[in-house]
Amino acid sequence: MKKLYQNVYLKGKEKAVDLYVENGLFKEIGPNLQVECDNRIDMRGNLAIPPYVDPHLHLDYVYTARKEGAKNETGTLFEGIQRWSETKNDLTVEGLKERAKRAIKAEMLQGVQFIRTHADVTDPKLTSLRALLELREELKDLVTIQVVAFPQEGMYSYKGGDKLVEKGLEMGADCVGAIPHYEFARELGEKSIHKTVELALKYNKMIDVHCDETDDEQSRFLELLATLAYMEGIGERTTASHTCAFGSYNNAYAFKLMKVLSLSKINFISCPTENIYLQGRYDTYPKRRGLTRVKEIIEAGLNICFAQDSIEDPWYPAGNGNLMNVLDNGIHAAQIMSFKDLDNALDLITINGAKTLQLTDKYGIEVGKPANFITLNAKTPFDAVVNRVNVADSVRKGELLFRRAPEVIDTNISILK
Numbered sequence: 001m002k003k004l005y006q007n008v009y010l011k012g013k014e015k016a017v018d019l020y021v022e023n024g025l026f027k028e029i030g031p032n033l034q035v036e037c038d039n040r041i042d043m044r045g046n047l048a049i050p051p052y053v054d055p056h057l058h059l060d061y062v063y064t065a066r067k068e069g070a071k072n073e074t075g076t077l078f079e080g081i082q083r084w085s086e087t088k089n090d091l092t093v094e095g096l097k098e099r100a101k102r103a104i105k106a107e108m109l110q111g112v113q114f115i116r117t118h119a120d121v122t123d124p125k126l127t128s129l130r131a132l133l134e135l136r137e138e139l140k141d142l143v144t145i146q147v148v149a150f151p152q153e154g155m156y157s158y159k160g161g162d163k164l165v166e167k168g169l170e171m172g173a174d175c176v177g178a179i180p181h182y183e184f185a186r187e188l189g190e191k192s193i194h195k196t197v198e199l200a201l202k203y204n205k206m207i208d209v210h211c212d213e214t215d216d217e218q219s220r221f222l223e224l225l226a227t228l229a230y231m232e233g234i235g236e237r238t239t240a241s242h243t244c245a246f247g248s249y250n251n252a253y254a255f256k257l258m259k260v261l262s263l264s265k266i267n268f269i270s271c272p273t274e275n276i277y278l279q280g281r282y283d284t285y286p287k288r289r290g291l292t293r294v295k296e297i298i299e300a301g302l303n304i305c306f307a308q309d310s311i312e313d314p315w316y317p318a319g320n321g322n323l324m325n326v327l328d329n330g331i332h333a334a335q336i337m338s339f340k341d342l343d344n345a346l347d348l349i350t351i352n353g354a355k356t357l358q359l360t361d362k363y364g365i366e367v368g369k370p371a372n373f374i375t376l377n378a379k380t381p382f383d384a385v386v387n388r389v390n391v392a393d394s395v396r397k398g399e400l401l402f403r404r405a406p407e408v409i410d411t412n413i414s415i416l417k
């Protein structure tokens with residue numbers, strides 16, 4: 001199929017252009033293209049950007065926040081884990097897929113086409129993993145899903161945890177996960193990081209660790225993860241998610257840490273809405289924001305992206321898959337709102353996420369790449385972010401996934417017209 005998507009604005013370009021698509025790939029990009037095609041679609045002068053990427057989402061937990069016994073009364077991370085642990089025994093592959101599909105639909109209708117999800121592999125039946133691997137395959141034409149074999153209750157704080165992670169990799173998970181700050185002893189946390197790197201090398205997988213998701217400034221597993229990734233030369237395939245404790249480290253230590261982080265080139269994922277909500281719970285005042293050093297990570301030239309993490313689960317009840325909302329919260333909490341920051345803010349939920357997922361070769365509005373893009377009701381990224389605009393269109397492999405009708409306001413008041 002040959003399709004011409006007419007009249008879109010691209011970042012940094014003054015004039016509107018057309019996107020010519022052939023066999024699912026961008027074939028030509030430029031103003032007023034004169035080409036033979038089967039279909040012409042007017043994109044209404046909206047801004048076209050690559051699709052949103054949600055690089056950290058727990059699809060097995062979605063819509064369980066109100067389940068009997070799952071309500072998190074303290075709002076802490078650790079009660080979230082406890083509530084999940086106590087209520088996860090009745091999972092079924094079919095039930096889980098149904099919930100996960102509902103969440104994927106919510107994200108897709110808000111412009112997401114790429115998701116990295118964590119599957120809890122501390123259930124010996126590996127129900128979450130089975131369900132999410134099936135969905136990865138079933139939905140691959142509509143949405144790209146990567147699955148992390150994630151030991152929610154630790155690798156070494158009960159017997160056989162590391163074996164279940166390895167089994168998850170053998171079954172086809174894309175990434176090795178860990179949760180070192182949750183292990184019962186520091187030594188076991190360190191052991192889990194060593195094991196993660198060992199498994200990633202053995203099975204040629206990416207790494208995505210829930211790393212130091214705590215306000216405890218003594219939680220320092222990031223330095224070990226970055227150092228091992230650096231020594232093995234796998235930093236770009238390695239991700240440290242959350243790293244909240246980095247926001248609590250003293251500056252002398254943070255400065256020293258920055259050197260190995262830069263050498264390692266690892267990726268960072270921050271989950272602003274969840275960690276603003278979950279962290280700082282043991283503080284009175286001053287009360288910490290709970291986020292990692294987002295601004296300093298950007299200034300150091302390291303890759304960082306934002307993610308949703310939770311959609312109505314025992315950790316965070318208010319997630320809805322809206323990456324613009326996540327971005328909005330993140331740039332406020334991390335104080336990244338210079339004009340340059342705002343012009344580039346969408347990178348935090350698009351290209352930086354694609355880089356984290358190691359998808360850069362196939363991602364972006366460029367000739368020769370898959371024709372995946374969304375449009376926003378704005379002319380520039382700045383306007384899109386300031387007005388928190390909705391997604392107008394989503395196109396995948398050259399096909400329109402959906403189109404949202406423009407908002408209609410019914411009024412007789414002249415200033416409101």
Ligand code: FE2
Nearest residue numbers: 056058210309
């Ligand atoms: Fe998470």
